[in-house]
Amino acid sequence: MKKHLLLIAIMVTGSIMLGIWLFSSNPEKNFNPIKAEPTLSTLVPVEKSTEKTILELVEQYRDLKLIDSHNHDASGSKYLSMQEVWKRDFVNQVVLFGDVSEPSAIMTDQTSWEAYQANPEVIIPYFSGFDMHDKSSLDVVRTNLEKGYFGLGEIAAASLYSPVVSKVVWKGKDPMDGYLPDIYDICAKYKAPILLHIDPPNGMVMEKLEEALDKHPNTNIIFGHANAFNSPENIKYLLEKHPNLYADFFAGFTTLNPASSNKLEDFIPVMKQFPDRFMLSTDSGYGVESEEAAIGAMYQVLDKLGDPALAQKIAHNNLDSIIRNQPATETQIEEIRQKAKETGSSYDLSHLSKVEAGKILWSKRVGS
Structure with a gap:
C-alpha cells in the first residue's frame, strides 16, 4: 500500500514539474488565464491622453459668451476675415482696436468704430490714436468717449523691450507720463477702462503704475497681457494692493510662446483668489502660431479653473460689467x-x- 502511494506521489510531482517546464519554455502557447474577480488595475482603462481637444473645449464652454478683451484686428481690417472664426469658436464679443500709440492708430481707431457700427452685438471699440504728451490728447479722449467708444487701448504707457511697442512715437516713459493723469480722470468720469501696455513689468514703471492706481482710485486700469514675462506672484501683489486694477490674461503667451517661464496652472490660484479681476484675450495671436490657437488657449484656461461659476466670470462677466456700467453720453x-x-x-x-x-x-x- 505504501509503495502504491509513493508511486502516485512521484507521478503527480513529475507531472507538475513537466507542466512547469513546458510553460516556461513556451508560455504564449500554453498560457490559459484563470478568470478572477476584477481588481482596480483591470477596471481602470489606460488613457491615451487626458488633454481635451480644442473642439471639445469649445463645445463644452460655448455658452459662456467668451469675450476677447484685447484684439488688434482693426489693423489691416483683419477683423473681416476673423468673423467666421469668432462665430465658429463661440467668441461672443471682441474688444477691437488696431495700432498702438502712434499716428497710424488714428486710422485704425476709425476702423474699429466702423466695425462696431456694422456689428454692435459683437464689436467693442477702443482707441489709442493720441499723443499723451500733447494737451490736445484730452480733447481726443473726451470726443471719442462721447461718441461711443467703450475704452482706451492699447496705450503704450511704457516699453523698453517690445519689438513693436518700444518703437512707437507716442509711447510714455511710465504710466504717469505726460497727460496720462488727466486722461485717467476723464476715464473715471465716463466709467471707461484704459488698457495699458507696460514693459518690463518691474522696477520704476511698476512703481509709477501703483502711483497711478493710488491717485486715480475711480479709474479702471487694465494691465495688458499681465502674464507676459511676469510671475503669478507679481500679479497677486498688485491685485492685493489695488482694487481698481484688472489683469488682461493673454493665455496664448503662457501656453504657446517658448519664452514663457510659467504654465497655465501657475496662475489658476491667483485667478481663484481674485475671481472678479481677470479677463482673457488673444492679443490677436501675437508671438504665437495664430489667433485661433490663442482662442484655444483661452478655452484651456476656462477648463483648468475647474469651476463653472468662476469660468463664467473670467470668460465674460468681469469685462461685461465694466462695459455695461458705462452710462449713455449726452x-x-x-x-x-x-x-x-x-x-x-x-x-x-x-x-x-x-x-x-x-x-x-x-x-x-x-x-x-
Missing part, C-alpha cells in the same frame, strides 16, 4: 432723439447705458 442721447424724430420711434432715455444707446443707434443701420 452726444448719444441727442443722436437718439434725432433718430426718434426721423423714424417716429420712441425710446426710454432714462438710465440708458452706452451699450443700449449704441444698439439703438446702429441696429437700424445693420438692417438697412
